Amino acid sequence: MSFSIILANTEELHNRIMTLCNRIRDLENALETLQKSVSTQPHPLLREDQLNIKIDLPPPANPSATTDSSSGRCSSLRVFHEGLDPMMSSKGDEALVDAFGMLEIGPHGETNYLGQTARSEHLLRALSKSVTLAPAPPPRLSPRIVEFSLSDSSGTNIDIGREIYGYLPPLSEAIQLCEMYVSHAAYLTISLPRTELIDDVLETVYRAGAFEHLRDAHNLSLLFGVFAIALILDPTKKNPWSVRARECYHLARAVLGIISPLKKASLAAIQALLHLSSYLELSDWEGTGPNQGWLHIGTAVRLAYGIGLHLNSKRWNVWDPEAKRRHRLFWQLFVQETWISFFLGRPPTMSVELTDCPYPQDEVVGQDGQKEMSYLTWASQYSLLLHDVMGVSLHSKPYATILALDRRIRDFYVPPSLKTVFGAPAGVESSKLMSQLLCLIVKESSLLNLHRPYFTQALHDQPGDLDTHQYIPSVIATYRSAWRVIRSLALAWRDQGPSVARIGCAWSPALSAALILCVLVIRAPSSRMTASALEELEVVSQLFQDAASSSRFAQSMSGAVMMLKRKAQTAVAGNSDIFSPEVCIVTPADLDSLSGRTHLVAHPLPHSTGFTELSAATTSESSPIHPTVAEDMRSFGVAEPSQFYVGDMDTPADVNTPAELPGTDYGPISDFADFSATFPALDATWQSFVENLGF
Structure with a gap:
């Protein structure tokens, strides 16, 4: 056999x-x-x-x-x-949670691993028996350019370089694309400053006049990467995922195939790889291509260490502007590598302990006229905390350690310019609102992942009496974060629909939030939170339906969200078998796998039977429970936190908590004015949550 x-x-x-x-x-x-x-x-x-x-x-x-x-x-x-x-x-507190993710083995031995924090759409795709083919190469490009762009081999070929150079758009159009790119720079952690982009990249490439005259050919690759991202993010484009954007991606890769960065490393080559990875993230609405972007980042990391980006360049008296560029690039790479590893459930490869690189000196001017840290600087510092959060996924930790991480996440400083205020007056830059949304999403997603294993354990242990379970703080924290993810996305969609439609990392957490709410309803239908969870499922399903016509990310996930809503409604209606084929084509084992539980997917040979197909701040340190979670516990009528943990609870009077269960209405804008002050952080328990939903 x-x-x-x-x-x-x-x-x-x-x-x-x-x-x-x-x-x-x-x-x-x-x-x-x-x-x-x-x-x-x-x-x-x-x-x-x-x-x-x-x-x-x-x-x-x-x-x-x-x-x-x-x-x-x-x-x-x-x-x-x-x-x-x-x-x-x-x-017990120190038990190792069974949430090591999914190992996928194909019929010919090809293997893929997705860890417990992997995004839900990646897990959905792995469980599905359908095969998604890679997009066809753009027809306008010659076969040899496509061959160079898809090959990992390298070799200097001036003729192909000249052909690639000939695909550059007219200078006026190139400037327009660069300006479009810069207009979104506030929330792109990989973005180049405008001066560097125009003076050092665009002007250098166009002044050369020919490929063989380029001082650094990697600038040509970087420029095509900028064009690809600009074309995707342009709100005036009805179909941003156009063939032309993919053309630019292939052209950027082809340049790296001609002048390999493995033989000639440069800052421009690392920046180009960052942009290629970011393009794949922005264009991968089906969740089929995360590995290629991860590999681009992996190559960039090796190149970065090879040229000493992890060290303070001023130790060698490097010219100040060049040193700042190197420091900024290192932290851009650090953020991108940390987050892509997190969203694939894989360990990061960049070492914090071996880093001696100053934070980027990026500052913005806030509404009060004071200077604040930029989104990149904030994301760089937050990524260090995320490394700590990811570290708890493979080792047994006392529950007090989880609560301590929860506290660090919630109390993590967010500058005023990044605090979420929905319903902003007309004229506010969409890039600023998007950076606020992503800051919120990233912190709430962290809390979801941190508390998910304990949320599911409580549902397994005593679904009929969650109020007295020792992990009730995790249940409340999980529900709270799911609610905030859904409501913040709904309001952001209302205020900045065209921009939100193009950002997949804003939609994926909403799918995960829907999975959590569905699990809660199915496993604990008598819970005090069930009615509210059903209302939120109604909100998120309507949101995905409304956005499906203009967002491919929402369109690709809307089927799964609708299925979750129907499953939850069926469970509350008293159906004796909600997993019957007539009700749902997803099995309990599938739901467990989506939560990150240890799971093997062995794809059979074509003649074998297939698998189930899926439808498309300072607070008191005396208590380990954060005041925000404690206040939520009281608002849901759960026993006092002191009954679960020793210590007094000092709860600030101004803690922003959903004191009453939210309704189906998107709610008043003011409810979200101080979201970021109470956010949680990215972490590795997210998959376990989805698991126990029975997806």
């Missing part, structure tokens, strides 16, 4: 085991509820010795691996299914 068939059969068996385990758990929960209504004594079938699943496995070294609370029924079976060491399945 071939290896691929064995993997396919194993995957099918594991899916059946998980389905049966979920079914048993549901039946046991129903029996427990019924027994409580007729007697104060537990049902005989719910005794601890009866809850153990009798399977032919070696006895575990840790008794807690087989005997669990009522919420942990089928724990032995779960350990067997997920292939974990039973010693690592013990409950």
Whole structure:
């Protein structure tokens, strides 16, 4: 029997085991509820010795691996299914959460890994049996240019260089594209300052007159990368994902194929690779091409270390403008590499400990006339915190450590110019509003990922009594962040629809938020938050429907969001089997995989059976719970935080919290005026959340 068939059969068996385990758990929960209504004594079938699943496995070294609370029924079976060491399945604060992500193996051995923090659309694509072909090369480009752009080999070819140079647009149009690019620079962490772009790149390329006269051919690659991003972000373009933008991407890659940066490294080459990666992020509305962008960044990282970008250039008395350019480029690369690794659930490769590079000296003038840090400087400092958050995903940590990270995220300084204020008067730059939105999104996404494993654990342990679970702070924090992601995106779409439509990283967290709310409704239909969660699912589904006609990101995810809403509504309506084919074509195992739970996807050979197809601030340090979360716990009628953790809670009177459950209306603008002051941060638990939704 071939290896691929064995993997396919194993995957099918594991899916059946998980389905049966979920079914048993549901039946046991129903029996427990019924027994409580007729007697104060537990049902005989719910005794601890009866809850153990009798399977032919070696006895575990840790008794807690087989005997669990009522919420942990089928724990032995779960350990067997997920292939974990039973010693690592013990409950408690220090238990290692099973959320190592998805390993995808193709029929011929091709392999791909997506970690627990990977964006939901990437996981959806991996679970789908459909095959998405790469976009066809632009027809206007000659075959040899396309060959150079798609090949990893390199070799100097002046004739091809001349041909590529001939595709440059007229200077007047090039200037317009550069100005369009600069107008979005406030929220692009990879952007070039206007002076550098015009004087050092555009003018240098056009003054050369021919490819062979270029002092640094990598500037030509960088310029085509700038053009590609400008074409995508131009709000006047009805179809920003045009063939012409992809032409510029191929031309930029082809230049790097002719003059390889591996042989001749330069700042322009690293900047070009950053722009190629950013273009792929902006154009990948189907979630099919994250690996190529990740590889571009990986190459740029190696080149950066090779030319000493991680060190303070002034130690060598480098000319001040050049030193500032090097420092800025290093932190642009650091931010991009950290965030792309996070959104793929993979470890970052750039080392904070080995960095001796000053932060970029970028400043902006705020409304009060005072100088503030720019979005890039803020993102650089926040990325350091994100490294700490990503570090908790593979090691057991006490719950107090999670709450401490939550506090660091929420209290992380946000300059006034980046604090979200929706409903701004006409005339405010869209780039400023977009940088505010992305700052909000990035912090709320961090909190979602940080708390997701504990959110799901609480839902597994006692879905009928979440209020008394030790992880109730994570449940509240998760709901809160999901609510904010959805509402902020809805308001941003209302105020800056054309700009928001083109930014995929704004839509992906909303899909994840919908997954969280769906899981909450399905697993804990009697929760105080269920009615509000259903309302938010209605809001987000309507938002994706409204945006689908003008945003390819919203269009590609709208099917999944609508499915989540229907599934939640069906669960509340009392359907006995919400995962039946008539109701939903996504299995509980699929939902678990989408949350980042350890999962193997073994794609069969063409004749084999396919897998399930998916439809398209300073606060008191005496308490580990942040005052914002504590206030939310009180607003939902949950027990006082002091009942869960020792210490007094000092809650500022002006903490911005959704004191009452939000309705379906987008709400008053003022409710969002101080969002950023209470945000959480990016982190690695996001996938586990999605898992337990049953997606």
